[in-house]
Amino acid sequence: xxxxxxxxxxxxxxxxxxxxxxxxxxxxxxxxxxxxxxxxxxxxxxxxxxxxxxxxxxxxxxxxxxxxxxxxxxxxxxxxxxxxxxxxxxxxxxxxxxxxxxxxxxxxxxxxxxxxxxxxxxxxxxxxxxxxxxxxxxxx
Amino acid sequence: xxxxxxxxxxxxxxxxxxxxxxxxxxxxxxxxxxxxxxxxxxxxxxxxxxxxxxxxxxxxxxxxxxxxxxxxxxxxxxxxxxxxxxxxxxxxxxxxxxxxxxxxxxxxxxxxxxxxxxxxxxxxxxxxxxxxxxxxxxxxxxxxxxxxxxxxxxxxxxxxxxxxxxxxxxxxxxxxxxxxxxxxxxxxxxxxxxxxxxxxxxxxxxxxxxxxxxxxxxxxxxxxxxxxxxxxxxxxxxxxxxxxxxxxxxxxxxxxxxxxxxxxxxxxxxxxxxxxxxxxxxxxxxxxxxxxxxxxxxxxxxxxxxxxxxxxxxxxxxxxxxxxxxxxxxxxxxxxxxxxxxxxxxxxxxxxxxxxxxxxxxxxxxxxxxxxxxxxxxxxxxxxx
Numbered sequence: 040x041x042x043x044x045x046x047x048x049x050x051x052x053x054x055x056x057x058x059x060x061x062x063x064x065x066x067x068x069x070x071x072x073x074x075x076x077x078x079x080x081x082x083x084x085x086x087x088x089x090x091x092x093x094x095x096x097x098x099x100x101x102x103x104x105x106x107x108x109x110x111x112x113x114x115x116x117x118x119x120x121x122x123x124x125x126x127x128x129x130x131x132x133x134x135x136x137x138x139x140x141x142x143x144x145x146x147x148x149x150x151x152x153x154x155x156x157x158x159x160x161x162x163x164x165x166x167x168x169x170x171x172x173x174x175x176x177x178x179x
Numbered sequence: 180x181x182x183x184x185x186x187x188x189x190x191x192x193x194x195x196x197x198x199x200x201x202x203x204x205x206x207x208x209x210x211x212x213x214x215x216x217x218x219x220x221x222x223x224x225x226x227x228x229x230x231x232x233x234x235x236x237x238x239x240x241x242x243x244x245x246x247x248x249x250x251x252x253x254x255x256x257x258x259x260x261x262x263x264x265x266x267x268x269x270x271x272x273x274x275x276x277x278x279x280x281x282x283x284x285x286x287x288x289x290x291x292x293x294x295x296x297x298x299x300x301x302x303x304x305x306x307x308x309x310x311x312x313x314x315x316x317x318x319x320x321x322x323x324x325x326x327x328x329x330x331x332x333x334x335x336x337x338x339x340x341x342x343x344x345x346x347x348x349x350x351x352x353x354x355x356x357x358x359x360x361x362x363x364x365x366x367x368x369x370x371x372x373x374x375x376x377x378x379x380x381x382x383x384x385x386x387x388x389x390x391x392x393x394x395x396x397x398x399x400x401x402x403x404x405x406x407x408x409x410x411x412x413x414x415x416x417x418x419x420x421x422x423x424x425x426x427x428x429x430x431x432x433x434x435x436x437x438x439x440x441x442x443x444x445x446x447x448x449x450x451x452x453x454x455x456x457x458x459x460x461x462x463x464x465x466x467x468x469x470x471x472x473x474x475x476x477x478x479x480x481x482x483x484x485x486x487x488x489x490x491x492x493x494x495x496x497x498x499x500x501x502x503x504x505x506x507x508x509x510x511x512x513x514x515x516x517x518x519x520x521x522x523x524x525x526x527x528x529x530x531x532x533x534x535x536x537x538x539x540x541x542x543x544x545x546x547x548x549x550x551x552x553x554x555x556x557x558x559x560x561x562x563x564x
Binding site: 041042044045046047048049051052053054055056057058059060062063064065066067068069071072073075076079082083086087089090091093094095096098099101102103105106107108109110111112113114116117118119120121123124128129130131132145147149150151152153154155 | 210213214232239249253260265273277280283284287290291294295296299307310314325327328332333337340348349355462516535538542548549550557
């Protein structure tokens with residue numbers, strides 16, 4: 040029988056995974072999705088407790104989480120758009136000049152691998168001469 | 180110093196630590212980095228970590244029960260959520276990550292369904308998988324870069340970051356186990372065998388009791404049938420046996436029918452024993468009153484049925500049947516105590532618009548402000564004019 044504790048354990052693991060993603064990834068959108076995953080973990084907690092206590096308050100809470108997540112998505116999307124317009128990248132490290140005084144900057148030492156070579160456009164051989172054709176005999 | 184009054188056996192917390200370390204190693208190997216990553220090794224380490232953690236959870240939180248379908252579905256959805264969550268974290272391509280996130284949402288929705296929250300499931304699918312993920316896919320496609328980029332192929336502190344996350348998850352699991360052991364120690368002896376479900380406060384009705392109550396209701400149905408009463412070919416002993424079975428079923432597990440027959444004794448059934456000293460809240464009180472009422476009614480109704488069995492008068496039979504029907508409804512109500520209402524959406528709407536009306540208004544205002552804010556932020560100066 041699956042009980043309350045199993046749901047709480049799954050929620051904790053989901054929250055931890057989201058935390059890992061939020062801390063380590065540098066793409067703004069991936070970070071946002073990881074934060075949403077943490078919210079999902081919390082929502083599972085609420086729903087499990089609602090089921091366990093036999094009243095709907097936990098589910099109401101999850102509904103409000105959904106509303107706040109929708110707001111958050113709208114604002115985050117707008118912010119990401121503005122940041123992308125300014126720096127032409129989704130990398131958070133592009134904004135590390137906003138860090139606190141005294142914190143050393145992050146410097147990427149390892150070079151990125153070269154981009155994959157683009158395939159050249161296919162070149163067609165030049166067309167041959169126009170085949171000789173019998174002059175049309177037109178007798179008008 | 181111990182936070183809890185009971186110090187649970189934490190000798191095998193090493194298993195949890197092992198799982199966390201393996202998960203950190205796996206995440207470290209899998210997180211994107213310019214020099215390439217060891218995908219096979221990372222996946223293997225994460226799988227071993229998942230198995231170790233799963234075994235730990237299984238041993239501490241639950242014995243498998245009879246509900247195979249529910250268990251299977253739970254395992255399916257839980258594994259889906261965790262696996263696709265890992266893909267989201269480790270995937271280099273953010274568009275594929277967004278798709279994985281959609282699958283995390285779908286798995287979570289399955290868990291919601293198992294938790295008797297169908298409205299939440301629908302709302303989550305619509306809002307997350309339908310709106311948020313699609314919007315973010317738009318942005319991803321618009322800003323797609325070709326070739327390796329700093330944001331997708333580099334990680335920020337992969338070792339420390341994954342250590343923080345998995346250490347957090349391990350600590351939460353450890354604390355859950357402590358709370359679990361403490362709540363188990365609070366339980367009366369008879370309930371300790373409910374290893375998997377021992378909850379923070381003791382449940383109103385345990386599944387075992389629920390099963391027995393449902394069976395008693397089935398037996399009561401026999402008393403409502405026409406062929407139970409004379410003149411039919413059923414022997415009197417047969418009828419008496421059925422009644423005895425009902426008495427035992429109602430008496431054994433909880434309601435205390437049998438103990439009520441002992442003069443001057445205040446021995447109660449197991450529901451009373453479990454709830455009496457341990458819960459003082461209103462639902463528990465209601466359940467105690469229900470059991471009390473059933474105890475009295477059952478004695479009365481069964482006596483009436485026994486006298487009706489001896490009489491050939493059909494009017495007496497009908498009266499007895501009506502009384503049995505009422506008793507059966509009470510038993511079924513008790514069996515369903517502590518469950519969420521079957522009409523989830525109606526219950527949720529009632530709750531929202533009666534108890535949480537102000538919060539609804541606030542949430543609506545928040546959405547409005549967020550809309551205005553999003554437009555104000557993303558607005559390009561001079562573009563609209």
